[in-house]
Amino acid sequence: MLFARQRRPNFWERSRSAVLPRMGYRRAFRYRLQRIGRMSGSPHYLAAGVALGTALALTPWFGLHFFMAFLLARLFRASLPLALAFTLLNNPWTLPLVMFCNYELGRAILGSNGVGLPPVEAISWSYLLNDGEALLLPLIVGSTPLAILGFCAVYWPLRRKVARMQVERRTKLDARRTAIRALQPEQAII
Template sequence: MPRRLLQRYLPHPDALRRRRSLRVVGHLIGNPSLWVLTRRSVATAFSVGLFSALLPIPFQMLLAAFGAWLFRCNLPLSIGLVWITNPLTMPLIFFGNYRLGAWLLDTPVREAPDRISTHWIAEQLVDILPALALGSLVAAVVIAALAHLTIRLVWRWQVSRSWKERTRRRRRLRQAVPKE
């Protein structure tokens, strides 16, 4: 079952509460509804985490934590999924979001010069920002919805497969027992 796999990798809430740096939010971390691994909480955590990850804003982890608290979904998954946009993947993801936004706004895509500088980025930011914001928002909503649906379906399929396997196992055991 997916729950066992996820529990193997998630931190324990008591271990996090004991950390000195997290004592300020210890009462929030200790909320049991933020640590539950159910089909609903995991699917919602994927939605919240991926939505937060695809937005070009600072403090994405705080947004994911607030979203997990607001929607009562799994906190560590929501925060962990934000790291999909890490320093290596962020330029590719945000460039794709920008291209999507430019396509939606029907504006030409700006090509980057051979040498990108902060000065060039600052000059182009006014022109790039509307397309980046729209593309990021659309991509975040679509990816979050697809992730939610996919997790719910995969979880359901896994549980169904487990039930069928259990039924087959019981049937084999009944057939193997000699009748008196």
């Protein structure tokens, strides 16, 4: 191949470039967006897959994200590969921030119902081992509006962007086809 690498990057090099892309975050984001726009499927299919994965990444259901993505992608007729890929936004680097936001929002929503809940600073390993199930209710209550907000914040702009990209790509391909047909000589009938 003409522009292929001489050697394939190993696992650590691929992991590093996934976290810290050499081309910069803005260019990497545009590249990923362009890749999504070039995938086959309707704008709803593609945008719903990305939005479902993003929304599920904001929930505290660790270990169930893939299963829930499978079910919800079938239910909403969304892209399963995109939904599965975007559930990985919840990773060891983003997990503390997501759980902190879920817990604090859940405590704020519960108000007087969550009186026995300690602030985040007071949570220790002994509290998690003895009374850890008390944290589940504020996490669930706090993650619900964040997941809905995350879904809406991703779905609507991405759906419009993908639709626009698909129309532009289709018009470019049609223009290229007509130009090629115009250049071809007419076949003589003998």
